Amino acid sequence: MVGKLLPAASPALSHVATSGAHGEDSPYFAGWRAYDDDPYDAVSNPSGVIQMGLAENQVSFDLLEGFLREHPEAAGWGGAAAGSGVASFRDNALFQDYHGLKTFRKAMASFMEKIRGGKARFDPDRIVLTAGATAANELLTFILANPGDALLIPTPYYPGFDRDLRWRTGVNIVPVHCHSANGFQVTVAALEDAYEEAAAAGMRAAGVLLTNPSNPLGTTMKRSVLEDVLDFVVRKNIHLISDEIYSGSVFAAPDLVSVAELVESRPDVADRVHIVYSLSKDLGLPGFRVGVVYSYNDAVVTTARRMSSFTLVSSQTQKTLAAMLSDDAFAEEYIRTNRERLRMRHDHMVAGLARAGVPCLQGNAGLFVWMDMRRLLLGGGGEATVADELRLWDLMLHEVKLNISPGSSCHCSEPGWFRVCFANMSLDTLDVALARMGRFMDRWNKATTPQKEH
C-alpha cells in the first residue's frame, strides 16, 4: 500500500527548509519553468519556447562520444587487463576516499594547466573534488565565512550564487557594483564601497568572489584589474575565491589571465587565494557532477577534503574522466576544437543580433552573450527601471518565445541587459531564435518610430 502524503501540519520544518533562499521564485527560474511547459522542438513544437537561459555546452559532444567509442575500457571496468580486474574493481566499487583518485586529480591538474596555456602549474594534491562547482562554491563559503559574514561579489553575477552561497551557510552577499561605462569592469572604488557597506550593516567581509571569465558578461578580467583585486584582499586581509569554471571557453583575445598565474609571481597572496573549477562548462559534462576546489592554503585544502565527504564524486566517474583527460592528444584537441566552435557560434550570434539591431557587450569567453536592450526600455520618459526590464523579459518569453535571463536576476545595476546562451542548442535552432529576434525588432522599430510624415 503506497503511503498517502498527508499535509505536513506538524512537526515544524527548519528555517533552511522553509526559507526562500533557494531562489527559485526569481525570473531566472520562472523562465525555465515556462520552457519546461512548452519546449521548442523543430518538428513537434516549432512554436515552442527556445531555451536560451541555460548555459550548457553542447557544441562538442561528438568529440566526447568519439573518445568513449574508441576507448570503451574507459567507461567499462577494464576486465581486459590481466590481473587488474579484481583489484581495480575493488578500488572502484569501494573507493570513497575523500582524497579522490590520484590519477584523476593528476589528469585534472594537467587539464587545468593546458587550459591556461601552461602559464600556471597545478599541484594534484591541492585538488579537492566535489560533486559539481555548485558544491565547490558552497564548500568554500562554509570554510571561509561564518554565518552573518559577507562575500563581496561584482555585479552582474550568476543568479545561482544567491542560493548556492547563502542558503545553508547563512552567509550574505554584498554586491560590488559595476557599470557599462567601463565595460562592467571591477574598480577599486567599487570594492571599497562594498566593503564599507558590509561594515555599515554589521557584516564582516570574509572575501571577494570573482567569476573569471565572467558569467553573465562573457568577458575575461584584465590583468591590471585582477592585480587591483589582489591588492585589495591583501589590504583588507580577506580571501579571494576565483570561480574559473569557464576558463576553457575563452575563444578570442585577450587570453585568460587566471589568478593562478598571478599567485605564482606574488607569494604574499597565496594563502588567501582559492580557485573553483568544474567540467560542466568546458567539457560539457554537467551531468557528471565534477567540481574542484583548488586552494593554495593548506588548512583550507585539508578541511575542504574532509568536508567533501558530503559531496564526493563517484569513483566510476573519476575513472572514466581520468582516462579521457590524461590522454594529452585528446585533451589538447578538445580544447582547441571546442574553442573554435564556440567562437563560431558566438560570432554567428552576435552578427545575427547586430542585423536585428541589438548590440552586445564585446565578449571573448563563455557560452553566452550579454545583450544590450536598454534602448527598448526608454521612451516611457524618465529612467529605465527593473520593472520595465521585467516587462520586456515577459514579452520575450511569452510572445517571442525566447527564454533569456534578465540582468536584474544577475543583480545588474543597469536595467535592460540580458544574458543569452548560444551553445546549448543546434545551429538550426539558434537561427530560428535569431529570426524570431529579428522579426521582433522589426515590429518594435515600426511601432516606436515616430510618425514623421503627416
Added chain:
Amino acid sequence: MKKGDITRRPSSPSRSGRDGSKERPQRRPDGGMRIVVPLQGVVQGRGGLVLGSLIPCALFYFLQLYIKRNRPPPTPGSPSSAAASSSASTPAGAISTTIQRTLSRGVLSPRGLPALSARGAVARAGDDDSLYYAGLRRCADDPYHPSSNPSGVIQLGLAENHLSLDLVRRWMEEHAGPALTPGGDDEARELTIRGLATYQPYHGILALKMALAEFMRKIMQESVSFDPSQMVITSGATSAMEILSFCVADPGNAFLVPSPYYPGWDRDIKWRTGIELIPVPCRSTDNFNISITALEIAYNQAKKRGVRVRGVLISNPSNPTGSFVPKQTLRDLLQFATEKNIHLISDEVFAGSTFGSDEFVSVAEVVDELEDLDRGRVHIIYGVSKDLSLAGFRVGVIYSYNESIVAAAAKIARFSSVSTPTQHLLVAMLSDQKFISSYLKINRERLQKAYRLLVDALKQVGIECFKSSGGFYCWADMSKFIRSYSEKGERKLWDRLLEEAKLNVTPGSSCHCIEPGWFRCCFTTLSEQDIPVVVERLRRITDGHKSNR
C-alpha cells in the same frame, strides 16, 4: 539595484560563544605608545619603590593581554604539515608548497593571515581527537596484507563489504561497458553522451528512484512499498543524513540518539548544521533496547537546558550492535514522536544485510500500518554502499513521508548530486532482477558465515559478542580485559589492541556507549584465512590477563 540593497540572508539565530572565533578589536594606530611612555617614567625611577615595581608588573600584564588579543589567528602551521607533506611529492607543485610553508610563519602580513570560519576550524580539531578516526588513519598507514605486510594493522573498524564484491564485479564486467558506451540506435539514445552529460534533476533521475524503490521493497521482505516521488537521491548516505538534518532542525536544536550509535554521526550531522546530538544510553542488561523512559528523561533534561529537541534518530539494523529494533519499539517511538511533535529518522542502510532468523521490520511498515498518524514526521535514510558494496558510487537516499521535506531536500540535493552515468549504471544493475535476487541471497549467506566465524574466534579467547542479526559488526564485550572499569581503561585497551595486537577496532566510547569495554569489530573485511591471524593477535592481549571481574 540601489546602493545599500544588500542581498541579505534571513537572519539566523545568534550563535555567539558557540563558534569560538573572537572579535578582533580595533587596530591601534598609535603602535602602543600608550604603554611605552608611562614605562619611561618608571624606568627613570620617578615612580617610587612600590609603584616602581607594581606598575611595571601591571603594565607587563596588560602588555601580555594586548599581545594575546591582537595575536594573528591560528596559521596553517603544524596541524596541516601532515597534509602538506603529501603535496611536496611533485616538483611541479613545489613552488606553491614552499611559498605556503614560509607564509605560514606569519612573517609577511603584520596582521596575520585571513582566518578560516569557525566551521572551517572546528572540523580539524574534532577529527584529531576522535579515536574512531585515529584508528582509521593508523590502519591506512600500515595496512595488513597476508603476504606483503603480515604484521600490518588488521582493519576491523571500517564497514566495507568485501564478501560479495566478486558478484558485483562479474556483473559490472559483463554489463557496465555496453551500458555506458554511446550507442547508435534509439534504444540506446538515453545512454549517449547527450543523455548522460546534460543537466538532470539534481535529486536523481526518475528511473533510479523507481529502481531503488523496488529494491528497497525487495530487501524489506516485500512487506512495504515505496513511492519514488517521495525519494531524493544524494551522493551517499552521509550527505543524505546531513541534508535531511538541515531540513528538520535549526542550529542549536538537538536530536535524541539512542546510544551506542554510529561514530560518524558526530561529524556528519553536527558539523555544518550546528545540531546537537544527545546520546540516550541503552544498557546491555536491557539488550541495548531503546527505552522510551530514557528518551522521555533526556527530552525533559534538554528542555530544562533550553535546548529544543527536533527529532529522534535511530539506526535499524543498529550500528554498532547489529540488532533489529522490535516492531513494538518502533510503534512506541512513533507514539513518543507524536506526543512531542518531533521527527523520527530511521537510518536503514543495513536493511539488506541481514542474517539469522529474526525478521527485520522497517519503520515504513509501521507507518503504513497506522492510518491516522501524521506520517509527515517519519523519514528514512538509505544507500547502496552497504547492501550492494558500492560505496564508491556515492548513492544515498532520503525517503520522507513529508512532501515539504521532500521538496526542500530535492533542492538542497544540488550540493550533493550523483553523476548521471553512475545513476544509469545502477538502474541497469537494479533492473537485473535475477542478479539482484541471487546477490541478496548469496550475500546474506556469506554475511552469516563470516559473522559466525568471527564470533566463534572471539569466543576462543574469551570474548562474548552481543547477538547481531544484521549489519557488518560484532559488538564484542571485552570488559573483562580492561584493568579499570572506566572509559580510560577502555581507551588503554583500545590502544593495546591497536599497538600490540595491531587490530583496529572501534571502542564503545566512540559510539557513546556508557558501559566501558564494548568494542565494535567489523567482520566483512576478513577472509577465512585471516581469522586465525586475528585470534593469534588477540591472544597477545587476552593471554596472561588476570580477569578483574
